[in-house]
Every structure is written in C-alpha cells, then in structure tokens.
Amino acid sequence: MDILGTILWPIKWVIELILVGFHTLWTAIGMDPAAGITWVLSIVGLVLIVRAALIPVFVRQIKSQRKMLEVAPQLKKIQDKYKGKRDQFSREAMSRETMALYKKTGTNPLSSCLPLLLQMPIFFGLFSVLNDAQHDKAGVGMLSRDLADSFANSELFGAPLRATFLDNGGNPLVMVIAAVMVLLMTASQFITQLQIMAKNMSPEAKNSPMFRQQKILLYILPLVFAVSGVAFPLGVMFYWLTSNFWTMGQQFLVIRNMPTPGSEAAKAREARLQKRGKLAPPEPSTGATIVIEEKKPAQRAQPVGKSRAKKQSGGKKR
Amino acid sequence: MKTVATFLLLLPRNIIVVLLRIYRAVISPLYGDVCRYYPSCSGYGLQAVQEHGVIVGGFLAARRVARCHPWAAGGIDDVPRRQPARYGLTRFGFVVPAGHGKA
Numbered sequence: 001m002d003i004l005g006t007i008l009w010p011i012k013w014v015i016e017l018i019l020v021g022f023h024t025l026w027t028a029i030g031m032d033p034a035a036g037i038t039w040v041l042s043i044v045g046l047v048l049i050v051r052a053a054l055i056p057v058f059v060r061q062i063k064s065q066r067k068m069l070e071v072a073p074q075l076k077k078i079q080d081k082y083k084g085k086r087d088q089f090s091r092e093a094m095s096r097e098t099m100a101l102y103k104k105t106g107t108n109p110l111s112s113c114l115p116l117l118l119q120m121p122i123f124f125g126l127f128s129v130l131n132d133a134q135h136d137k138a139g140v141g142m143l144s145r146d147l148a149d150s151f152a153n154s155e156l157f158g159a160p161l162r163a164t165f166l167d168n169g170g171n172p173l174v175m176v177i178a179a180v181m182v183l184l185m186t187a188s189q190f191i192t193q194l195q196i197m198a199k200n201m202s203p204e205a206k207n208s209p210m211f212r213q214q215k216i217l218l219y220i221l222p223l224v225f226a227v228s229g230v231a232f233p234l235g236v237m238f239y240w241l242t243s244n245f246w247t248m249g250q251q252f253l254v255i256r257n258m259p260t261p262g263s264e265a266a267k268a269r270e271a272r273l274q275k276r277g278k279l280a281p282p283e284p285s286t287g288a289t290i291v292i293e294e295k296k297p298a299q300r301a302q303p304v305g306k307s308r309a310k311k312q313s314g315g316k317k318r
Numbered sequence: 319m320k321t322v323a324t325f326l327l328l329l330p331r332n333i334i335v336v337l338l339r340i341y342r343a344v345i346s347p348l349y350g351d352v353c354r355y356y357p358s359c360s361g362y363g364l365q366a367v368q369e370h371g372v373i374v375g376g377f378l379a380a381r382r383v384a385r386c387h388p389w390a391a392g393g394i395d396d397v398p399r400r401q402p403a404r405y406g407l408t409r410f411g412f413v414v415p416a417g418h419g420k421a
Contacts (some may be wrong), residue, residue: 056386096394099356103393112354112386 036156354392
C-alpha cells in the first residue's frame with residue numbers, strides 16, 4: 001500500500017461504513033438496492049453526516065462573531081488608525097494588532113483551515129472508493145465486492161455513477177448530467193461567494209486589497225470548477241454538489257441571523273428587527289458621537305506649545 | 319564557484335518559495351482569510367522556509383499547521399528569527415546571498 005493509500009485507509013473505511021449504512025437503511029424502507037437514486041441518497045446521507053459533524057466548529061465561529069460586537073469599538077480604533085494607508089507595512093501592522101486584539105479578548109472569528117483540510121481527504125476518499133468500485137475491487141471495509149459493483153454500476157437517469165464527463169463510455173446522457181451538475185455547482189458556489197461579498201463584509205474589509213483579489217476570483221473560479229468538474233465521476237460530483245448546497249443554506253442562515261457587525265446584512269437585520277419592534281431605534285445622540293469619533297485624526301497630533309498654538313490659531317484668522 | 323554553490327544551496331528553498339507564492343496567489347484567496355494566527359499558516363511557512371531552509375522551515379511550518387485548529391487561541395505567532403540573518407530577500411521573496419536585494 002502506498003503512503004497516500006495508508007493515510008486514506010481509515011477515511012475510506014468510515015466513508016464506506018456511512019455509505020453502506022445509509023444504503024441498508026434506504027433498502028430497508030423499500031427502495032431498490034441497485035437503483036442509482038438509492039446510492040445517490042446514500043451519498044447525500046454521507047454529506048449530511050460530515051457537515052453535521054462540522055457544525056460545532058461552525059457554531060464556535062458564530063459565537064465568537066457575536067462576541068465581536070463587544071470589541072467592535074476597539075477594532076474600529078485600530079481600523080481608524082490605519083485608515084487610508086495602503087502600503088504593505090501598515091497593512092501588516094494592522095493585521096498584527098487586530099490578531100492581538102482577538103487573542104486578548106478571545107474573539108477570534110476565524111475558524112482555521114482545519115474544516116477545509118478535513119473535507120479534502122473525505123472528497124478524495126470518496127473518489128477512491130468509487131474508483132476502486134469501478135475497477136471491480138472491493139472496498140477496504142463494509143463495501144463488499146457486490147456492493148461496490150452495485151454502487152459503481154447503478155444508474156441515475158440512465159447514467160452510471162462511476163462515469164465521468166470525459167470517460168462516459170459513449171453515453172451522451174452522462175455528458176448531459178455532468179454538464180448540468182457542473183452548472184449547478186458553479187452556480188451554488190457563485191451565489192455563496194457573492195452573498196458573502198455583497199452582504200456580509202464590513203466596509204473596512206471591502207476596502208482591503210484582499211477583497212479586490214477575491215472579486216476577480218469570483219468570476220474566474222466557476223471556470224476552474226467547470227474544467228476540473230469534467231474529470232470527476234458522477235458519484236463524487238453528487239457529494240460535491242450536496243455539500244455546496246449545504247454551505248449555501250448555512251451561509252444564508254448565518255448572514256440573515258448573525259451577520260458580520262457593520263456589514264450590509266447587519267444593517268438589514270437591524271432594520272428588520274426594528275420593524276417588528278424588537279429593537280429600539282438608534283438614539284440620535286449615539287449617532288452623533290460616532291460621527292465625532294470618525295472625525296478624529298488617525299494619528300495623535302503632536303503637542304504644541306502655548307506660544308506656537310497661539311501663532312497657529314492667529315495665522316488662520318478664525 | 320562560490321556563487322554556484324550558494325545558488326544550489328538556496329535552490330530547494332527558492333523552489334518552495336515559488337510554490338508557496340503560487341499557493342498564496344491562487345488557492346488561498348478561494349476561501350478567504352481563515353487563519354487564526356498572524357502571520358497566516360502559509361505566510362509562516364514562507365518565512366520559515368526563507369529563514370531556516372526546507373527541512374527545519376518545513377518542520378516549523380508543519381508544527382504551525384498542527385497548532386492551527388478552531389480551538390486554538392490564535393494570535394500573533396512569528397517564525398523564530400535566526401540571528402544573525404545570513405541571507406537577503408528579493409521583492410518576490412527569493413532568498414539570495416546577503417548584499418543582493420533588500421536585506
């Protein structure tokens with residue numbers, strides 16, 4: 001067994017357990033064990049379990065985002081300090097101070113790359129399970145040779161789950177289904193990204209150079225997905241698609257109910273709550289203080305001696 | 319002769335620098351800012367490899383990625399500096415013998 005295979009082995013084992021578990025469940029309630037839809041629903045079940053297992057991570061992220069409200073004034077202070085400074089060193093210093101504030105107050109809103117890293121082996125594990133099944137090999141655990149065979153050859157709308165857009169065995173239906181799925185995947189990815197960028201970013205984040213880069217990628221990425229999507233078996237694409245839909249729904253709920261402070265979505269939520277009378281309208285006085293705060297110079301002015309101060313004010317004739 | 323030796327010595331880490339720069343330009347922005355540390359894991363890896371070479375730097379970077387999970391406190395976490403600095407960096411991030419590029 002090669003290194004990659006060894007790393008993937010436990011993951012494949014768990015994937016097979018979940019897949020076969022769901023397959024048994026669907027069969028038990030009367031679905032055709034050899035039908036594509038039964039296997040597709042098993043894949044959907046796999047997605048649900050994987051994404052549900054990642055919910056605690058997500059909840060933690062939301063909790064710290066709520067705590068962000070408390071540190072918002074301090075965060076704003078940092079952002080004001082570096083307002084209009086685009087050079088690399090100011091940017092770095094700003095990220096540094098922001099990160100130090102997060103740590104001090106325990107409000108780090110970022111989730112680290114672990115959730116992403118965890119999903120990748122699952123994706124490749126599923127790919128590998130399907131690939132083995134296609135070559136008539138039994139899985140590493142629960143997926144017996146018969147089940148693997150049934151999985152790989154089961155058909156949905158007349159297209160086998162193991163087929164890819166490129167390796168379609170001369171079946172035009174595979175190409176049609178794959179193309180539709182690539183389109184759906186691209187669309188869901190696009191919508192998810194777009195709703196984050198359009199609604200759930202604070203004005204400060206929108207002014208960062210990172211944002212512009214992301215904006216360009218928003219339009220390039222779908223192309224990348226479309227190109228890479230043609231090489232995956234339909235079964236793997238079902239996993240990807242379902243996962244994308246989950247992300248989209250999750251993102252929608254979060255943006256609606258727990259938006260990033262200061263973003264468009266946060267304003268919309270406040271307006272909604274005010275309409276329902278659940279939130280007192282902002283008092284005019286608080287608005288005024290914020291305006292005054294914004295007028296403060298970014299950096300402390302040098303103290304000026306009494307005599308010089310007189311001269312300066314005298315010179316301006318005000 | 320010495321130049322060739324230095325070039326060969328620095329080649330592995332400069333290859334990694336190119337790979338990390340590509341990663342940071344193309345793949346990183348796909349999922350936005352997620353790292354709980356400053357510098358981010360890829361930024362840390364880049365600095366670590368520039369400063370300590372592929373083996374030690376790679377080890378430092380691997381330890382950092384292992385440290386970076388949703389339950390970590392995060393915060394500022396810089397690469398341990400190597401004193402005195404032996405090499406300089408170009409604007410792109412290539413490691414060059416001291417005296418070339420900006421130190």
